[in-house]
Amino acid sequence: MKIGAVVVAAGSGSRAGGEKPKQYQTIGGRPVLWWTLKALLDHPRIAAVQTVIGPYQTGLFRDAVSDLDIAPPVTGGATRQESCRIGLEALARHGLTHVLIHDAARPFLSPELIDRVIAGLATHQGAVPGLAVADTLKRAASGTIERTIDRSGLWAVQTPQGFAYDAICAAHEKARQAGHSQLTDDAAVAEFVGLDVAIVAGSPENRKMTTMDDIAEADRTLNRNLTDIRTGMGVDIHAFAPGDHVMLCGVRIDHTQRLAGHSDADVALHALTDAILGAIGEGDIGTFFPPSDPQWKDAPSSIFLSKAVELVRQRGGKVGNADIAILAEVPRISPHLAAMKSSLSAMLGIGEDRIAIKATTAETLGFVGRREGVTAFANVIVRLPG
Ligand code: CTP
Ligand code: MG
Numbered sequence: 001m002k003i004g005a006v007v008v009a010a011g012s013g014s015r016a017g018g019e020k021p022k023q024y025q026t027i028g029g030r031p032v033l034w035w036t037l038k039a040l041l042d043h044p045r046i047a048a049v050q051t052v053i054g055p056y057q058t059g060l061f062r063d064a065v066s067d068l069d070i071a072p073p074v075t076g077g078a079t080r081q082e083s084c085r086i087g088l089e090a091l092a093r094h095g096l097t098h099v100l101i102h103d104a105a106r107p108f109l110s111p112e113l114i115d116r117v118i119a120g121l122a123t124h125q126g127a128v129p130g131l132a133v134a135d136t137l138k139r140a141a142s143g144t145i146e147r148t149i150d151r152s153g154l155w156a157v158q159t160p161q162g163f164a165y166d167a168i169c170a171a172h173e174k175a176r177q178a179g180h181s182q183l184t185d186d187a188a189v190a191e192f193v194g195l196d197v198a199i200v201a202g203s204p205e206n207r208k209m210t211t212m213d214d215i216a217e218a219d220r221t222l223n224r225n226l227t228d229i230r231t232g233m234g235v236d237i238h239a240f241a242p243g244d245h246v247m248l249c250g251v252r253i254d255h256t257q258r259l260a261g262h263s264d265a266d267v268a269l270h271a272l273t274d275a276i277l278g279a280i281g282e283g284d285i286g287t288f289f290p291p292s293d294p295q296w297k298d299a300p301s302s303i304f305l306s307k308a309v310e311l312v313r314q315r316g317g318k319v320g321n322a323d324i325a326i327l328a329e330v331p332r333i334s335p336h337l338a339a340m341k342s343s344l345s346a347m348l349g350i351g352e353d354r355i356a357i358k359a360t361t362a363e364t365l366g367f368v369g370r371r372e373g374v375t376a377f378a379n380v381i382v383r384l385p386g
Contacts, residue, residue, distance in 0.1 A: 001045075001097050001098055001118070001121070002047055002094070002095060002096050002097050002098070003045055003046055003047060003096065003097070003098045003099065003100065003118065003162075004046065004047055004048040004049070004050065004091045004094055004096040004098075004099045004100075004165070005040045005046050005048070005049045005050070005099065005100045005101070005102060005160065006050050006052060006084060006087035006088055006090075006091065006099060006100070006101045006102070007033075007036060007037060007040065007049065007050070007051045007052065007087075007102050007103075007104050008052045008076065008080055008083045008084055008087060008101070008102070008103060008104060009023045009033050009036075009051055009052060009053050009054070009057075009061075009073075009076075009104030009105075010052050010053055010054040010055075010057070010075070010076025010077070010080075010083040011023070011054070011080065011083075011104075011105070012054065013105075015210050015211055016209065016210065016211055016212050016214070016215060017212060018212060018215075020060060021054065021057070021060075022105055022209050022210075022215060023036075023104040023105055023209075024057070024060045024064055025209075025215045026219070027107065027215060027218040027219040027222055028218075028219060028221075028222025028223065028225075028316070028318075029222075029313055029316075029317075029318050029349070030064075030313070031060075031064040032104065032105060032107045032209055032215070032218070033051075033061075033064050033065070033104045033107075034064050034065060034068065034107075035107035035108070036102065036103075036104050036105075036106065036107045036109070037049065037051065037065060037068055037070060038068065039107070039109050039110070039111070039114075040100075040102065040109075040114075040160075041068060041069070041070065042111075043111055043114050045114070045115075045118055046100070046114070047094065047096070048071065048091060048094045048096070049070065049071065050071060050073075050074065050087050050090045050091050051065075051070065051071075051073040051074075051087075051104075052073065052074055052075070052076040052083045052084070052086055052087040052090075053073040053074075053075060053076065054075070054076060055075050055076075058073075061073055067310075067314065074086055074087060074090045078181070079181050079182055080184060080185075081172075081175070081180070081181055081182065081183045081184075081189065082176075082181060084101055084172065084186055084189075085172040085173070085176060087101070088101075088165075088168065088169050088172060089169070091165075092169075096165040097164065097165055098118075098121050098162060098163065098164055098165055099162070099163055099165045099168060100114065100117060100118075100159075100160035100161065100162045101159060101160060101161050101162075101163070101168075101186045102159045102160035102161075103159045103208055105208050105209045105210070106158065106159055106206055106207065106208050106209070107209070107218065108203075108205045108206050108207065108218070108221075109159075109160060109203075109206050110203060110205065110206070112203075113129060113160075113202070113203050113206055114160060116129065116200040116201055117129060117160055117161070117162040117200055118162060119200070120162065120198045120200040121162045121163075121164070123198070124196050124197060124198040125163060125164045125167050125190070125195040125196050125197065126161065126162060126163040126164070126167075126168070126186075126187065126190045126195050126196065126197030126198070127161075127162045127163075127197065127198045127199075127200050128157050128158075128159075128161045128162070128185075128187045128197055128198070128199055128200070129157065129158045129159070129160070129161075129199075129200050129201065129202030129203070129206065130155035130156060130157040130158065130199040130200070130201075130202050131155065131156045131158070131202045131203075131204065132154070132155055133151045133154040133155065133156055134151075135151070136148065136151060137149040137150075137151050137154065155199055156202075157185060157187060157199070157202070158202040158203075158206050158208070159185070159186075161185060161186045161187055163186065163190060163195070163197075164195075167190075167193075167195055168186060168189065168190060168195070170193070171189045171190050171192060171193040171195060172186075172189055174192065174193055175189050175192045175193075178192070180192065223318075223383075225385050225386060226316075226317060226318065226383035226384060226385055226386070227383075227385075227386030228317075228383070228384040228385060228386045229320075229381060229382075229383055230279040230280065230381065230382045230383075230384060231279060231379065231380070231381055231382075232274075232275040232276055232277070232278035232279030232280070232379070232380045232381075232382060233274075233275050233278060233377070233378065233379050233380075234270070234271040234272060234273065234274030234275035234276075234277075234278060234284075234377070234378045235271055235274070235375070235376070235377050235378075236267045236268075236270040236271040236274065236375070236376050237267065237373055237374070237375045238259040238260060238261050238265045238267045238270075238373055238374055239259070239260050239372055239373040240257040240258070240259060240260070240371065240372060240373055240374075241257060241258055241259070241260035242257060242258070243255075243257050243258025243259075244256070244258065245258060246258055246259050246265075246331065246374070247259070247264045247265065247266040247269075247300075247301065248266060248267070248268050248326065248333065248336070248340060248374075248376075249266070249268045249269060249272075249324070249340035249341075249343050249344050249357060250266065250269060250300070250301070250302050250340070250343040250344070250347060251336050251339045251340045251343050253331050253333070253336055254331075255330065255331040259373070259374060262291045262296055262297055262298075263289075263296055263297070263298065263299045263300070263301050263304070264298060264299065264300050264301050265301075266300075266301035266302075267326070267374050267375065267376040268324055268326055268340075268357070268376040268378070269301035269302065269304065269305050270285055270301060270304065270376070271324065271376040271377055271378040272305060272322055272324060272344070272376075272378040272380070273285050273301070273304045273305045273307075273308045274378070275322070275378040275379060275380040276305075276308040276309065276311075276312060276319060276380050276382060277308050277311070279312075279380055279381070279382035280311060280312060280315065280317075280382060280384070282308075282311060285304050288304070288307055289303075289304055289307075302347055305347050305348075306347065309347070309348060309349065312382055312384075315384050315385070316384065316385045317382055317383055317384035317385065318349075318350070318382070318383055319348050319349075319350055319354075319380055319381070319382055319383075320350075320354065320380070320381035320382060320383050321350070321354040321355065321356075321380065321381050322344065322348060322350075322354070322355050322356070322378060322379070322380045323355075323356045323378070323379045323380070324344075324355075324356065324357045324358070324376060324377070324378045324379075325357075325358050325359075325360065325376065325377045325378075326357070326358070326359045326360070326374065326375070326376045327359075327360055327361070327362055327368045327374065327375040327376070327377075328359060328361065328368065328374040328375075329361050329362060329364070329368055329369055329370075329371045330371055333359035334359060337357055337359070340357050341355050341357055344357070
């Protein structure tokens with residue numbers, strides 16, 4: 001078997017609403033589509049993954065998958081059925097025997113579910129995951145009940161739906177030629193030409209994001225899994241040198257001196273970056289950005305913090321909170337605390353209620369008190385999947 005996958009992500013998500021289509025809404029710190037693609041890319045039996053996106057979604061797609069090794073997308077059609085056909089055609093050069101067709105809007109597909117669909121394909125032209133209907137079914141088109149429908153033998157079907165590649169391509173072509181364009185799943189396309197399609201056990205977790213409530217619930221689910229709680233701490237010191245401003249927490253503060261350093265010497269961001277790296281057992285800033293490397297000369301320290309945050313995200317985790325203390329005799333920091341909080345909130349991707357910054361003088365004691373430099377301390381909590 002040589003198996004490929006088509007992920008249809010060309011819908012507009014009209015029932016969910018929101019600023020961007022539901023497949024680009026964030027759950028667990030990542031777009032819905034990222035989770036979907038990751039599950040398929042990570043599965044050892046899947047040789048090629050083809051994404052089908054909407055006509056104006058190229059930028060959204062690029063941002064969503066920037067850290068995934070994924071083939072370029074193709075542009076879908078006006079209906080799901082058309083988008084599937086376009087995705088199938090795009091896989092033609094791979095010499096596939098089988099293909100799985102999956103909704104981008106189902107990010108919780110497990111490797112076991114994929115295995116069950118593939119197992120079904122050993123004996124059938126198609127295999128579709130389904131859940132036996134448990135609730136009593138009523139027909140009530142006008143709002144009042146007309147009749148009760150016998151639920152025995154009824155299944156609610158999901159994706160990924162697996163098929164023999166040539167057979168489903170031919171079925172799509174035939175359905176298109178017959179003027180069908182609104183079939184809502186590929187099993188219906190297969191049914192149109194009479195393919196033999198098995199039902200395999202679906203999974204309740206593999207639900208489709210349809211409304212904003214589904215997306216909010218998915219986000220809660222992913223957050224509940226972040227049970228591996230880590231703490232990290234970081235300290236940094238920079239000396240004053242001649243200049244006209246200092247950078248603290250990404251905010252420029254006018255001052256009669258600057259802080260000396262290879263980068264912009266943002267002592268608070270350096271302490272915070274080290275704290276996050278510490279929480280995930282990853283060395284320190286110098287490990288990733290050696291001071292000997294000229295490309296970091298005068299670099300904004302936000303680059304360092306972004307790298308640490310990205311490493312957390314790559315582990316499927318998130319920063320829980322950050323608590324920062326800055327020891328400085330000068331400049332006065334309190335007028336800038338609000339701007340600093342807002343800057344950190346954007347860089348960390350967490351609310352300002354999870355960020356604390358306090359500044360204190362050293363009461364003229366020590367190197368800080370003698371106005372020779374500034375020290376910063378940072379503590380963080382990082383939550384990783386348990
Ligand atoms: N889809 C697609 N091309 C279309 C319509 C839908 O690729 N022309 C994809 C969607 O992106 C989604 C899947 O098919 O991943 C299932 O469709 P649905 O849940 O109906 O998504 P939308 O059509 O985007 O949502 P809505 O119906 O609420 O507008
Ligand atoms: Mg739709």
